[in-house]
Amino acid sequence: MVLMVGGCANVRLPAIDPSGQHILLPPPNYTTLNTAHQKATGEGHRCRLFRKNRNDADLAFQSPSTPPNCQQSAIMPSGNPALPELDPIPADPVAPRVITVGTCQQPQEAAEDANRGCFGNTRTASDPQSVVSLAPREQVAMVGSEVVLLAGVCRSDGYFVKREPLEWALAQGSVGNFVDPGQTFVGKLGLRGRVSEIFAEPLPEMVSNNYAVGITSNKTQVLTRGTVVTTDDVIVQSGQAWIGVTSPVEGTSYVTVMAPALDGWEQRTQTVVVQWVDAQWEMPPSAIINGNQPHTLTTKVTRKLSGAAATNYVVNYQILDPTATFSDGSTSSDVPVDTNGLASIQVRPISPNGGTTRVSVQVVRPARGQFDRLTLGQGEAALTWTTSQVAAQIRGPQSVSLNESARYELEVRNTGTLAADNVLLRALVPAGFELLSASIQPQTTGGRLDWTIGTLGPSESRLIEVTYRASQSGTARHCVSVQYPGAMPIEDCLTTQVTAEALFIEMLGPNPDVPLPVGQEILYQVSVTNRSDRRLSGVLLSDRFDAGLQHSSGASPLEWAIGSLGPRETRKVGLRFRTLAPGKHCHVLEVTASDAPPARTNACVTVAAQAQPDVSINKTGPNQMVVGQEQEFLIVVKNTSNTPISNLQVIDTYDPEFRFVRAEPQEANSGPQGIMWYITRLGPGESQTFRVTCQAMFDVRQACTRSFVRGPGGLERTDQHCLAILPGSSAPGNFTPNSPRTIGPPPGAVPLPGTSALPSRGAPRDDDLSRARQPDGELQVTIGGRGDRWQVGDTVAYQVTVRNNRPVADRDVVLTISLPSQATLVDYAGTVAAAETFGDRTLRMVPVRTLRPGESVSFEVTARLVTPGQLVAAARATSQRVPEGVTSQDVAMATS
Structure with missing residues (x-):
């Protein structure tokens, strides 16, 4: 060991502290004398002391031991096709982070590795310099996740250099930090890690959270993510180093790797960009839609860390097939994520027969600041519309x-x-x-x-x-036609020619499926034709009809002599009946001739039972009052039948313990004991509300207010509301009871059958008359059609009101109503009848004998529009005091 340190290894001495605080810096700071390094040779550190004078290829082949069973091969980052899929083998309870590929490497993979080189590069000697390779060069990742970066020094022959030192650095301003600088293969006994200090070959080390040093591996490694499947593993090839990067916030990480042993800045450095996004999404599912109704696609995009809505993202929807569009007719749209984290869009099918369309969905971070538009994830939804044809x-x-x-x-x-x-x-x-x-x-x-x-x-x-x-x-x-809910009727027809005898009869009349009211007059147009080439004489037309039909000429059967008909001559006659009773009624029409067989046809009508008008009245108010207190009572009048009702009287009376204060709408007549309104017309199901405010005058155990509604034909309904009046602290201030007055129909009107005026006990007070609105002190007429744009065929209801705004009564008030030239009269209703009608566009009402101060009369005239153009309806009122008359107009427009 001493010889190895002295003769072959690099000499590493403790480094001196330049700050002066210490003599020497603590490990891992060293001063290294590199005595055995061969620059850019790719051989790394060589210890010639321990090398034998022979090539490694001179070694004799030794039979390896039997290898253990292997898992499915991991996918290489170069993107080469994976091997045929095998049945997965369950992983260990705790999967190791680094697996060294050794005897478990399959032969096919070993052959591919021999020719793959640096990230799939083939052998080439065009560039004699070694360069740093880094992958991936650009990456998008979720915040909180870990991105593994691979780097190595690629020689000119296309292979990585093993045991080559690398330095990793995060640029200033980058978000995130390093997690793990990787590991190297230390041998089966782990001796390389213990003697690395001697050989001056440092192991990977995290110096700070934005700076780390590493060394390329001597063996192939597999980085697992702790899952059973191997398809998400990362392969670290022999001669590569790796590092993990993560970030808890959105932003960009700029990671630079440098090989200090290489010459040339461009050859020894590479930079990778990692875009961190804080978003997670749920793609809309495919759907099968019954019918042709639109379908809404919704993508949910939220923050991964907080779960809040990612409102600064958009979802791009693009229709891939020409069978549908979005609601605005486009096929591509960017939809912002709303505050609920949802981005929704509606897809409409084009063909009524349905079909299938594919919609591409992309979650996009829009361009902002220095960041370009970035697609984070994408998917596809298939929408199928199924329809019945x-x-x-x-x-x-x-x-x-x-x-x-x-x-x-x-x-x-x-x-x-x-x-x-x-x-x-x-x-x-x-x-x-x-x-x-x-x-x-x-x-x-x-x-x-x-x-x-x-x-x-x-x-x-x-x-x-x-x-x-x-x-x-x-x-x-x-x-023949077919119909079903949600579709228009579809019809198919066939023409058949019937070889005719001489006589032919045809009758046109009302639709037998449309109910008619009792008393309705119906008209049939009859055509009698001689289809032969000879003259027919003694032609006779006869009609037999049911008892529910009435003809002005007499009872059934009826006969009419037509006389003779020339060849192909047609004679037309009209038949007019009146319906007498509800039910289905038919008649048979037959034509005969002296020298031809008879011809006949028939027709039927359906007569509906006449609906009886009915009305309800409901009176509500407080449960109790205090003397001197004012409270509001509600009166609701409703048409409970399916037919309109005209000329209704609404009367409200009250006990002497109450004093009338005001009413809304303004009453037609009023007195101390009661008030009255008139309803010109109340349609089926319609209702009208009246509000009456009364003051409690005396304390009593029970006081009641009663309301009546009266209509044509003796129709009358009533309701009442009773309550207790409690004593107050003081009596009303200056109120003096007045004598009640008669409540009757409006001036110039005749009371309806079955109605009567209220009992009269005196004249009205002057202050009752002073409440009448007096805008200009003259006779006033107004007309309005409740709209300014109509279409031909519409029905317009004109409301006409004549009001005496003078402080004195007026007499002989005559109202003339002129409809537009584009309209025809349908109906009118009011408190008085029409004395004259001129054509179907002008009405002159019966003169109102007396119109007292503040009183008014109203009419409703209904017209149907038949031609387009400007609609000018006019109302003119004259009286004894205003003989020159006053006029009002309503201008609108009718389109076809």
Whole structure:
């Protein structure tokens, strides 16, 4: 050992402390006399004292011992293909961090290692200098994780140099720190570590958290992550060194490795950049969507350390297939992560038939400051829309003889990928055809045949056969349609020519499926045609109708003489009926001639029972009051029927213990004992609320307020609310009871049947009249249509009000309403009737005999828009005091 130290090893002496605080620096600080190093030869430290005068290749081959069973080979960092996958072998309970590859190395791997060289480089002598190799050169890692960096000195022949010293350093301003400077192979007995001081060959050492020294390994090593599988292991080749880097915060680490024994700065240094990100994410899953509704993809991005939302990140979504788009029509979008850590986007299918689209999802850190845009992770979601596509088809003969039977096939088929529920197949029996039979019995409604198919699975079909008899010549159009929830009806039609006799009759009228009210007038247009080439004489038209229909000419049957019809001549007549009772009512029309067989057709209508109007009233208020206290009572009037109600009176009365204070909306009439409002029209299900404030005047055990609502036909409902009035500390200040006054209908109106005015006990107080709003002291008229833009076909309801703002009464108030030229009158309602109507656009109401100060009358006129253009509706009011009249207009626009 003495000879080895004196003759071959580098001489290492304690280093002198330059600060002067100590004589010598403590280990591992040494002064080294390098006596045996050969610069850039790649041989490292050679001890010629112990070398024998022969080459290593002169050694005789010795048979190795039987190797133990090996685990699956780890993946090399060079990216070469892995060996065929083997069954994994369970790892030890505690997996070692470093495994030295020895006899367990497979022969194929050994052959690859012999030719791989420095990070997969092949042998070459083009560059005679040795250089430092570092991998990976750029890395993205999660904060808190550990990144393993590999480095080595690559000789000109493409192989690493073993036992070569390296120095690792983190640049200033970098985040993170070193964790482990790696290990070297110290031999089976571990002697190399104990004699390293003698050979001046230091072991890897962590000098500080940003500076470390190491040495390239003499053997191949495997760095494990403590898992059973070997696919995540890192291979450290012979002649490489490694170091671990970690960071608890986001940022960038710049790690430089230097080989001090090499000449030239560019050859002996390399730098790697590690980007640390504090984010973790959950990619959206693939989905199968029933129907064509949009689907929302959501990616969750949170901080790894705190779990908070990573709001400074975005998620890039990109549609890869042309079968869908995002909600804005694009195929690529960056979605910021919100405060909940979610980035969502909606995907809509393009085709109504559904399909599959792939969406690429990337979690991205946007560019900011000195950092470029960085993709952290990516995935892909597949969205499949399954839809039901149900179609109907009819097949049958193109021609048939009169009075002969014809068979038709009706088929319904689902060509989609989703089952369709509640499928209904419908066929219309053409005019002049009669149903004889069907393979599946339909539900018959007039000339309509319905089959309830139910659920129709993907690629499933149903076939129904029907047989008709052609009872009328001419061209018949057979149509069949299929409908199911969520889809428009799909129709298929077939035309059949019936070889005709001379007479042909056709009747057009109302839809038999649309219910009509009792008393409705219905009109049929009848066409009688001679399809022959000869003149027909003695043509007679007759109609037999049910008792639920009434004709002005008399009872059923009725006959009309048409006379004669020339060849191919058509005669048109009209039939007008009135419905008398609810139910289904039909009539049969027949035409005969003296020299031709008869022709007939029929039609039916459905008459609905007339709905009875009904209304409810609900009165609510406080449970108790104190003398002198003011409280509010609510009155809610609601139309509980399915038909609108017009001209309703709402009356609110109260016991003498109360004094009326105010009402909202303003009452039409008021008095000390009661107030009244008028409701022009209340639609089905609509309600109107009235608020009344009263003052408690006297203490009493129970005092009540009562509300009434009265309508046409004796309709009347009532409700009351009772409460106790407690004594107060003092009586009301200056209130003097007044005599109540009569509550009646508005001026110029006639009380409704079954209604009556309240008992009259005096005239109203002057202060009651002073509460009327007087904006300008004149007669005022207003008209409004509740909107400024409409479409043709819309119904516009104009509200018209005439108000006397004078302090004195006015008489003979006449209101004239002019509708726009683009509209036609539908209905009107108000407290008085219309005296005259001019065409269907102008109404003049019955004059109001007396309009007292502050009182008003209101009307509602309903019109339907028939043409586009500017809509100008006008209302004009004249009176005895304002004979020149006042006018108001409402201007709007109608578009097609």
